[in-house]
Amino acid sequence: MFERLTGYLDSIRARDPAPQSRWEILLYPGVLAVGLHRVAHWLYEAKLYFLARFVNHFSRFLTAIDIHPGATIGRNLFIDHGFTVIGETAEIGDNVTIYQCVTLGGTNPTNGVGGKRHPTLGDNTIIGSGAQIIGPITIGTRARVGANAVVTDDVPEGATMIGLKARSTLVPAEEWIKEFIPYGTPCDEPCTPSRDCVEKLEGDLAALRAELAELKAALPGSRPRPAPRRTGAKRG
Incomplete structure (x- = not known):
């Protein structure tokens, strides 16, 4: 015992x-x-x-x-x-x-x-x-x-x-x-495939956004946006 x-x-x-x-x-x-x-x-x-x-x-x-x-x-x-x-x-x-x-x-x-x-x-x-x-x-x-x-x-x-x-x-x-x-x-190994999948999805999303921006720029009559004007006091 x-x-x-x-x-x-x-x-x-x-x-x-x-x-x-x-x-x-x-x-x-x-x-x-x-x-x-x-x-x-x-x-x-x-x-x-x-x-x-x-x-x-x-x-x-x-x-x-x-x-x-x-x-x-x-x-x-x-x-x-x-x-x-x-x-x-x-x-x-x-x-x-x-x-x-x-x-x-x-x-x-x-x-x-x-x-x-x-x-x-x-x-x-x-x-x-x-x-x-x-x-x-x-x-x-x-x-x-x-x-x-x-x-x-x-x-x-x-x-x-x-x-x-x-x-x-x-x-x-x-x-x-x-x-x-x-x-x-x-905490690590079994979750790694999930992290890889998320990173791949984020990369695909960034590529789609870039492609969409190119398509918008190529549309007829589309103009590039003017650069923002700087404000502030002029240098002497």
Whole structure:
């Protein structure tokens, strides 16, 4: 058990350069929330629902992280900072990283039967701050959801999703195999094709403007505009 705890703390330290020791990581709200959820989930599976909810509310009071006792969580979940909500039927794989203000929310069933309503996160996924993942969808292994993205459809393995509604940035294979990207939001390489496209469009626009100016100058009766007159005192 001690080896499993130290392995968990070391996995967090590998993803977060801020802590100076394992003792410091023990005070992280995400670590406290996950630890208390283990207790609440055990009570929930034992059908001690009131006690499970009591532990859940106590954990939320301490950490500002709300994990429903029914949620299933794998090994080494790292919730960096608080204000995260994880629903009842959510399933989280191993080595997942979730940043602040994330919602793993559920859909409202029209037939009144609960069933699977919340997302499933594959192993090694990264969920950026403010992301909203809604419904019984699957986020594939090693996928990344960028900050403030809204995801309502399945995400394939290794994809990076950005925007509202989220779209894939088609991350190259060399990016996919990187061990870890903070906040799940790449800053350079996956965005380069977009920047190149914008620069090309700006160049085409400048060429069209120059061509339009030449056409206007060639029209019959067109006169060049007089140069603006200079104002000011004459030199002596």
